[in-house]
Amino acid sequence: MATQSRDVRIAHEYSGTFVKYSPMMAAGFAAMGFTDKQIVAFFIAASKKFD
Numbered sequence: 698m699a700t701q702s703r704d705v706r707i708a709h710e711y712s713g714t715f716v717k718y719s720p721m722m723a724a725g726f727a728a729m730g731f732t733d734k735q736i737v738a739f740f741i742a743a744s745k746k747f748d
Contacts, residue, residue, distance in 0.1 A: 715743065 715722060717740060726736050 715740070 717736070726739075731739070
């Protein structure tokens with residue numbers, strides 16, 4: 698996160714949830730070229746942040 702822009706860091710800090718199938722998330726994953734397996738891994742890793 699430290700290398701992200703100020704706006705991205707603020708959005709991340711104040712985001713409570715990420716919806717896997719939202720248009721915004723789908724567009725972001727597509728833009729980054731994520732595979733379905735990478736998307737699942739992203740959400741698994743994100744869920745561990747709150748363990």
